[in-house]
Amino acid sequence: MTQPAPTPPAQSAPTQAAAQGLPRTLTRELPRHEGQTVRLQGFLHARRDLGGVQFLVLRDVSGLAQCVGSGLDLPLAESSVEVEGTVKAHPKAPGGFEVQVTAFRVISAATTAPPVEIPKMDWHVNPETMLDYRVVTVRGLKERAALKVQAELVAAFRDHLNTEGFTEISTPKIVSAGAEGGANLFPIEYFGQQAFLAQSPQLYKQIMVGVFERVFEVAAVYRAEEHATSRHLNEYLSLDVELGFIQDEEDVMALENRLLGAIMVRLRERCAAEFTLLGAQIPDVPAHIPRITLMDARRLVSEKYGHAVGGKDLDPEAERLLSQHYAETEGSDFVFVTKYPRAARPFYTHADHNEDGSLNPDLTRGFDLLFRGIEITSGGQRIHDHAMLMDSITSYKLNPASLEGYTEVFKYGMPPHGGFAIGAERLTAKLLGISNVRYARAFPRDRHRLTP
Amino acid sequence: MTQPAPTPPAQSAPTQAAAQGLPRTLTRELPRHEGQTVRLQGFLHARRDLGGVQFLVLRDVSGLAQCVGSGLDLPLAESSVEVEGTVKAHPKAPGGFEVQVTAFRVISAATTAPPVEIPKMDWHVNPETMLDYRVVTVRGLKERAALKVQAELVAAFRDHLNTEGFTEISTPKIVSAGAEGGANLFPIEYFGQQAFLAQSPQLYKQIMVGVFERVFEVAAVYRAEEHATSRHLNEYLSLDVELGFIQDEEDVMALENRLLGAIMVRLRERCAAEFTLLGAQIPDVPAHIPRITLMDARRLVSEKYGHAVGGKDLDPEAERLLSQHYAETEGSDFVFVTKYPRAARPFYTHADHNEDGSLNPDLTRGFDLLFRGIEITSGGQRIHDHAMLMDSITSYKLNPASLEGYTEVFKYGMPPHGGFAIGAERLTAKLLGISNVRYARAFPRDRHRLTP
Numbered sequence: 001m002t003q004p005a006p007t008p009p010a011q012s013a014p015t016q017a018a019a020q021g022l023p024r025t026l027t028r029e030l031p032r033h034e035g036q037t038v039r040l041q042g043f044l045h046a047r048r049d050l051g052g053v054q055f056l057v058l059r060d061v062s063g064l065a066q067c068v069g070s071g072l073d074l075p076l077a078e079s080s081v082e083v084e085g086t087v088k089a090h091p092k093a094p095g096g097f098e099v100q101v102t103a104f105r106v107i108s109a110a111t112t113a114p115p116v117e118i119p120k121m122d123w124h125v126n127p128e129t130m131l132d133y134r135v136v137t138v139r140g141l142k143e144r145a146a147l148k149v150q151a152e153l154v155a156a157f158r159d160h161l162n163t164e165g166f167t168e169i170s171t172p173k174i175v176s177a178g179a180e181g182g183a184n185l186f187p188i189e190y191f192g193q194q195a196f197l198a199q200s201p202q203l204y205k206q207i208m209v210g211v212f213e214r215v216f217e218v219a220a221v222y223r224a225e226e227h228a229t230s231r232h233l234n235e236y237l238s239l240d241v242e243l244g245f246i247q248d249e250e251d252v253m254a255l256e257n258r259l260l261g262a263i264m265v266r267l268r269e270r271c272a273a274e275f276t277l278l279g280a281q282i283p284d285v286p287a288h289i290p291r292i293t294l295m296d297a298r299r300l301v302s303e304k305y306g307h308a309v310g311g312k313d314l315d316p317e318a319e320r321l322l323s324q325h326y327a328e329t330e331g332s333d334f335v336f337v338t339k340y341p342r343a344a345r346p347f348y349t350h351a352d353h354n355e356d357g358s359l360n361p362d363l364t365r366g367f368d369l370l371f372r373g374i375e376i377t378s379g380g381q382r383i384h385d386h387a388m389l390m391d392s393i394t395s396y397k398l399n400p401a402s403l404e405g406y407t408e409v410f411k412y413g414m415p416p417h418g419g420f421a422i423g424a425e426r427l428t429a430k431l432l433g434i435s436n437v438r439y440a441r442a443f444p445r446d447r448h449r450l451t452p
Numbered sequence: 453m454t455q456p457a458p459t460p461p462a463q464s465a466p467t468q469a470a471a472q473g474l475p476r477t478l479t480r481e482l483p484r485h486e487g488q489t490v491r492l493q494g495f496l497h498a499r500r501d502l503g504g505v506q507f508l509v510l511r512d513v514s515g516l517a518q519c520v521g522s523g524l525d526l527p528l529a530e531s532s533v534e535v536e537g538t539v540k541a542h543p544k545a546p547g548g549f550e551v552q553v554t555a556f557r558v559i560s561a562a563t564t565a566p567p568v569e570i571p572k573m574d575w576h577v578n579p580e581t582m583l584d585y586r587v588v589t590v591r592g593l594k595e596r597a598a599l600k601v602q603a604e605l606v607a608a609f610r611d612h613l614n615t616e617g618f619t620e621i622s623t624p625k626i627v628s629a630g631a632e633g634g635a636n637l638f639p640i641e642y643f644g645q646q647a648f649l650a651q652s653p654q655l656y657k658q659i660m661v662g663v664f665e666r667v668f669e670v671a672a673v674y675r676a677e678e679h680a681t682s683r684h685l686n687e688y689l690s691l692d693v694e695l696g697f698i699q700d701e702e703d704v705m706a707l708e709n710r711l712l713g714a715i716m717v718r719l720r721e722r723c724a725a726e727f728t729l730l731g732a733q734i735p736d737v738p739a740h741i742p743r744i745t746l747m748d749a750r751r752l753v754s755e756k757y758g759h760a761v762g763g764k765d766l767d768p769e770a771e772r773l774l775s776q777h778y779a780e781t782e783g784s785d786f787v788f789v790t791k792y793p794r795a796a797r798p799f800y801t802h803a804d805h806n807e808d809g810s811l812n813p814d815l816t817r818g819f820d821l822l823f824r825g826i827e828i829t830s831g832g833q834r835i836h837d838h839a840m841l842m843d844s845i846t847s848y849k850l851n852p853a854s855l856e857g858y859t860e861v862f863k864y865g866m867p868p869h870g871g872f873a874i875g876a877e878r879l880t881a882k883l884l885g886i887s888n889v890r891y892a893r894a895f896p897r898d899r900h901r902l903t904p
Contacts, residue, residue, distance in 0.1 A: 061665040079865035110865035135861040144663045151620040168603040170689045172895045176902045189639045213513040237622045409587040413531035413562035443624045450628045
């Protein structure tokens, strides 16, 4: 334990300096280097001075390392630092190893102490402060664990769909009208024209079924809803899927079932530490997620739990109770709620059929997927027949002229198709037991929050 | 060759029907099924009636199949159809095989003939008509080839960065101010507040270097530029990269060099047919892409080609000539132009150093990458030191107060870092020899185009 070696500040170091020194070791690699000298780089996560002996915790992308030295001139927490030292087994250190510092260098000094202590943060405390200072609080271990899990979830989503022959698409977020009608759209001034931020890629992913048959998109969507709940965001990452040449919505649900299975396999392989840190369990996805029609679901929560459901859909309490029922009786964290009534679905939802094959005007092939008490997907089969679509528009008392942009592609032989969308932040939050969906997004936008 | 079997319309077929029949075969799988009966599904790409014998070309996601039958009641082009038939070798058919139709079914009939003949389209003809009818013209073989190549390019970008320890992020596109100052932003009305569409994830990807060290994002960005050129879009897919703990911009260029190599490997593996269709060549990426400083580049095009470059950067003609030089002398389709002058780079670009290690106020560590005569990347090392950043803001005569949202994170020990961004459509267009970048986006937005 010596004085830190005098080194020039990073920005004036010649390019070759690092190449001549030790290669960088990540903190998670320490067990492989016991007894060796390593060079670590990262952020000064925590520091403590015990009468001349200094403990510092270095945080890098892979974890934490406890380092011990003496006579070090430690900068403020969150500074970027470099440590050279010897790796020793140490049962009480995080990961079981400690680095005995032989050289210490400040790469880039923090000029201000963080407004909250990053190692002690908890997102249940002072959420607005945590979000106001998100540029630095997002470095917290739990914060980044949530974003890491989301990145892996999204990667698994893409990878699985690629194995099933899907093609990734990128569709416009600047649109001339909303897919679901005019409500809840953010207006944009577009070269003197009125435009809007897209609520969903609904029409565009349907058009692209005519090109690639099976498509997906991962992109932000925008809802100008003035809600202030723990489950809504005004900008969120939508995992959108659409597939053609289907028989009915069962094909869509079966795909989502396989997809969720693949996502959980990947999270198990790559995110075990993050789930442990957050005290959360990766769910088992049944080979066949239970299905229940909406009408049967309403009846079940009423008869079993005495909860009378208002409206045409399920209310949040009914979603919770229905999930509880399937967790208790079938051990499933997931349940599909099927055959939504027409009044609870948008105009482009395909009608269900009666047993004789005739159309049922009151029921649709729309479904929701509940996960641990909350809806994480809406999906269904869409109308592909132009005449049926025009009839639906009329029966919803919508203006066909204002929907011409939507209906155009259905003149050109669209095959039967359907799809769904998963809100990435909501699924991440629910997987990890994060109480507010805003912590599952790096820089959330809500009614009052435009920064950072 | 028999009459088509009477089958019910798809929407009333019971769910189990398909399962009981033949499984679907893709057109590219026909060679494996010679002599067998197959079931194809797809779009009626082309049709021809030769005195009772009918030829139809079925298009599915994997290619085309020529089918021949008689007495078929063929619907309009682009209808979704199903063919059952026997696979026969036939040297003149696309792919060398033909299907002799034993059953034919219209899955979903087009109600209108396409406004242009999809098999005969060429995007050099009538670009505005092609884009007005994009909902159906996007089905063209060349159109979809471009979007397929882009999807693979983006997938290769992600996959390679994942192998180098990068984490994918999703940053806000609704922002309170632009990263590059206030110009060229689309205004959004956000719950009574003024907001804008993000021009770039610049600040946010830098912030996230403090979390994951190495990050990337694939997302649309927005430029309210009133240009009407063949190389600009107002909404485009930006492939953004940022990495920390670097020595200087050389680390950033070396990463981009490896990344482009990986992208071309994947395109060779998966997109050979698309490049052949478009008559384009996949470039070789040198192990070390040539570098030239901007000043030397300006001198070279002046001395070798007699082209005097105005302004502080390279003009389009100079980019073309410089690329020509490296193609001719080093056989490289790529060249990095380095050491941009401060006046040609944004305030956050890191200064270059003199040989004695002191800062050079006039040169930066910013670079561009040219590919076949056009800039496809801007990148560089960023300022990570808070005091240096504040000095830079002052020297650019910008208002520090208006940039507080930008500068905040640099109080917290940001490591040396840099990055770059690639415009996905521009790279795709240049790779494929597509003259207008709008054809490398499914639904382009320009000054005059908000639909479809």
